[in-house]
Amino acid sequence: ERLDGRTFSRQRLLVVANRLPVSAIRRGEDSWSLEISAGGLVSALLGVKEFEARWIGWAGVNVPDEIGQKALTKALAEKRCIPVFLDEDIVHQYYNGYCNNILWPLFHYLGLPQEDRLATTRSFQSQFAAYIKANQMFADVVNKHYKDGDVVWCHDYHLMFLPKCLKEYNSDMKVGWFLHTPFPSSEIHRTLPSRSDLLRAVLAADLVGFHTYDYARHFVSACTRILGFEGTPEGVEDQGRLTRVAAFPIGIDSERFIRALEIHPVQVHIKELQETFAGRKVMLGVDRLDMIKGIPQKLLAFEKFLEENSDWRGKVVLLQIAVPTRTDVPEYQRLTSQVHEIVGRINGRFGTLTAVPIHHLDRSLDFPALCALYAVTDVALVTSLRDGMNLVSYEFVACQDLKKGVLILSEFAGAAQSLGAGAILVNPWNITEVANAIARALNMSPEEREKRHRHNFTHVTTHTAQEWAETFVSELNDTVVEAQLRIKQ
Ligand code: ADQ
Numbered sequence: 001e002r003l004d005g006r007t008f009s010r011q012r013l014l015v016v017a018n019r020l021p022v023s024a025i026r027r028g029e030d031s032w033s034l035e036i037s038a039g040g041l042v043s044a045l046l047g048v049k050e051f052e053a054r055w056i057g058w059a060g061v062n063v064p065d066e067i068g069q070k071a072l073t074k075a076l077a078e079k080r081c082i083p084v085f086l087d088e089d090i091v092h093q094y095y096n097g098y099c100n101n102i103l104w105p106l107f108h109y110l111g112l113p114q115e116d117r118l119a120t121t122r123s124f125q126s127q128f129a130a131y132i133k134a135n136q137m138f139a140d141v142v143n144k145h146y147k148d149g150d151v152v153w154c155h156d157y158h159l160m161f162l163p164k165c166l167k168e169y170n171s172d173m174k175v176g177w178f179l180h181t182p183f184p185s186s187e188i189h190r191t192l193p194s195r196s197d198l199l200r201a202v203l204a205a206d207l208v209g210f211h212t213y214d215y216a217r218h219f220v221s222a223c224t225r226i227l228g229f230e231g232t233p234e235g236v237e238d239q240g241r242l243t244r245v246a247a248f249p250i251g252i253d254s255e256r257f258i259r260a261l262e263i264h265p266v267q268v269h270i271k272e273l274q275e276t277f278a279g280r281k282v283m284l285g286v287d288r289l290d291m292i293k294g295i296p297q298k299l300l301a302f303e304k305f306l307e308e309n310s311d312w313r314g315k316v317v318l319l320q321i322a323v324p325t326r327t328d329v330p331e332y333q334r335l336t337s338q339v340h341e342i343v344g345r346i347n348g349r350f351g352t353l354t355a356v357p358i359h360h361l362d363r364s365l366d367f368p369a370l371c372a373l374y375a376v377t378d379v380a381l382v383t384s385l386r387d388g389m390n391l392v393s394y395e396f397v398a399c400q401d402l403k404k405g406v407l408i409l410s411e412f413a414g415a416a417q418s419l420g421a422g423a424i425l426v427n428p429w430n431i432t433e434v435a436n437a438i439a440r441a442l443n444m445s446p447e448e449r450e451k452r453h454r455h456n457f458t459h460v461t462t463h464t465a466q467e468w469a470e471t472f473v474s475e476l477n478d479t480v481v482e483a484q485l486r487i488k489q
Contacts, residue, residue, distance in 0.1 A: 012150045013051035013473060016142055017041065018095070018158035020057040020081045030071035034079060041155070044253065044465030051151070051473060055081045056141050058095075062088050084141045086134060093123075093130030095158070100326060102127065102192075103157045107181045108292045108386040112191055128194050132161055135201075139165035146173065151473055154205070156180045160198045163205035176476040177205040178248065181388040182414065183215040186222035199223055202243075203236055206483065207476045209248040211389045211414040216247050242486075244479045248472045249418055250389050251463040257398040258461075260371040269372030277376070280355075281316045281442055284377040286370070286392045289322040289362065291335055291385070294410065294428040298383040299342045299358070301434035306350050306357060309439055313350055316442065317357060318381070319373065323364040336362070374399035379406045379441040382413060383428035389414035393423070397456040404453040406441035408434070418463065422456030 021042040022034045036042065045053045059076065063069050069085055076083055086094070102124070106112055139162055142152060154162045154177045163175045189195055199222055202208055210216045220231040229238045235245035260266050273282075283302070287293035302318050322339065326332045339360070347356040365373065374380075380396040390413040397407060397419065409416055409423035416425055424437045 010050060010052045011477075012147065013045075013048075013053045014056055014142060014145065014150055014152045015041075015045060015053055015155065016056045016138055016152065016159060016162060017155040018058055018099070020055050020059050020076070020083065022059065022076065022079055022081055024059045024061050024072060024076075026061070026063075026068065030067050032072050032075045034075055036079065041465075044250070044469045048466055048469045048473075050470060053080065054145070055079075056138065056145070057081070057084060058086050058091075059083045062086075062091070082141060082145055084138050086137065090130055090134050090137075093127045094134035096326075096329065097123070097127035098131040099158050100329065103160075104181070105291075106188065106192060107157060107184055109182075109184055109188060110291065110385075111188075124193060135159055135161035136165050138162055139169065142166060143169050146170070148172075150174070151176070151476055153178065153473065153476070161201040163203075164201035167204040174476055174480045175205045176207040176209065176472060177202055178209040178472065179215065179388070180211070180250075182212075182386055183210055183219045183222075185218050186225050189218070189222045190226055195222070195226055199227055203229075203238070205243060207472070207479045208235070208243055208245045209472055210245075211247065211249050212417050213247045214417075215388075215414070216245050220245055242483065244475075246475070248468055248475075249414065249463065250391070250468045251465045252391055252394045252398065252460065253465050254394070254398040254461045255464075257371055257374070257395055258401070260368065261375055261399060263368070266368045266371050266375075269369055270375050273372055273376045277317055279315070281378040282376055283316060283318045283379045283381055283438070284373060284396070285318065285320040285322075285381045285383075286365075286373070286396075287320075287322055287382075287384075288325045289332065289336060289339070290325060291331070292387060293322075294383040294385040295320065295322060295339050296335075296342055297385070297428050297431065298381055298434070299339065299346060301383070301428075301431045302358070302381075302438065303342075303346045303349070304431050304435035305438040306346070308435060312439075312442065313357070314352065314355065317355075317359065319377075320358060320360045321365055321370075321373070322360065322362055324362055370395075371399055375403065377405050378403070379408060379438065381434075381438075382407065382409050382415070383426065383434060384410045384413045385428055387413035387415070391415075393419055394460050397422075397453070397460045400453060401457060404446070404449045406444055406449060406452065407456065408437050408441055418459055419456045422452040422454075422459070 022036050025033050027033055073083055151174045163177050166173050166175050220236055223229045223236045224231045229236050236243045306313055343358050343360045347358055350357045374396045382390055382393045384390055393407055393409055393415045407423040409425055410428045411425045426434045426437045
């Protein structure tokens with residue numbers, strides 16, 4: 001409300017992502033219960049007061065009947081969410097197939113399917129067709145809800161075709177697209193059979209954003225080398241039309257973590273953990289159980305560290321919390337068994353009757369437990385083989401203002417660009433280097449820890465998720481205004 005008493009409406013922001021930020025559980029024919037999942041994107045947008053955000057996405061459940069769809073749509077509306085209904089076949093081909101079996105590994109430098117994954121290449125064409133179809137289904141929902149003046153923000157590799165679908169429907173729509181994963185070197189991207197179609201579809205957006213300058217540069221190179229378009233300091237130009245390309249590094253809602261450490265249940269957890277691990281240094285890994293997170297490599301490095309530093313045996317414990325994801329995909333099942341086998345071997349080699357060096361949990365932790373773990377940790381190990389940004393490293397830093405623990409961070413995580421000066425950077429493939437980094441972190445002087453922590457803490461508390469979202473959306477508004485001015489000239 002303004003001082004003169006009149007209200008003015010905030011700009012509406014339509015956030016389109018594959019998954020809505022809620023989990024829906026069916027309770028009856030026409031009743032659903034919903035739970036908001038507080039990921040980084042959700043807290044980023046909750047903190048942005050300038051815009052009125054609405055979410056459009058898949059609710060993660062198959063709802064074949066009309067009664068169920070109507071009831072879910074109504075329940076979601078209360079949470080400002082609008083569902084896109086995808087049937088089982090589309091989910092299989094678009095989500096499990098093209099998104100998770102093709103784009104995800106490729107964008108993380110794991111290449112296109114080989115050997116047993118080769119079978120999927122044969123259905124590549126049908127998976128790509130399903131991908132386009134799914135993107136069109138998202139676009140239909142956006143178009144139905146779009147009003148003049150709205151801003152549309154598309155997210156991630158699932159929706160690379162969406163900017164094109166939206167602009168074909170209404171060329172005046174303000175459309176931004178942001179990628180949460182790395183964008184690989186153009187030499188990797190060009191192996192993808194549908195490389196050109198995807199690039200052209202993304203370029204239909206007004207603004208294209210990445211976590212780091214390197215990813216933005218790789219994208220521009222792919223457009224110049226594969227499409228023959230022109231790369232400019234602002235972005236990519238084709239026949240006088242500019243698509244702005246820039247880096248917008250994400251952050252976290254750092255206040256939420258800092259405040260959490262003050263609340264009673266978290267303090268109780270902290271005390272329990274301190275008692276359980278009294279006399280031992282605590283090392284922590286928190287990851288989704290995904291090949292990109294480099295969990296087996298991390299465990300092998302810890303094993304090497306124990307081999308070479310016998311005086312530390314029994315005095316250090318590694319807590320590895322790994323949330324299972326994509327559990328129906330055979331490769332992820334193999335990864336789970338591999339991790340279990342390595343943990344078993346190391347505990348067998350270095351455990352005693354009363355203590356083991358690794359506690360491995362295959363599950364997610366609730367927010368209070370997670371904050372408490374971050375707070376009691378001496379050394380965090382983030383050893384992703386590739387990671388768009390990695391928010392775990394940010395969350396750890398936010399919870400360490402008392403302890404000032406050390407962050408060991410992969411140089412292949414986007415976060416290495418922002419937290420590199422405070423962390424010990426490692427090449428996660430080099431087991432010896434990571435083992436040495438563990439020894440260095442455990443032996444680091446309090447002065448050096450303080451200095452490193454200060455650097456990172458300042459960064460994490462000043463580059464927040466709210467600021468990230470605000471910057472992206474205001475840049476999108478400006479980009480469109482500038483483009484209109486250019487056309488008028
Ligand atoms: P993710 O690959 O999911 O995200 P990350 O950025 O680390 O990776 O975020 C994971 C989130 O899940 C964190 O908020 C973390 O607290 C939570 N989490 C992970 N394991 C957990 C566990 N065991 N228990 C409870 N919570 C757990 C993708 C990209 C990243 C990019 C983000 C945001 O792959 O590179 O940083 O999007 O753009």
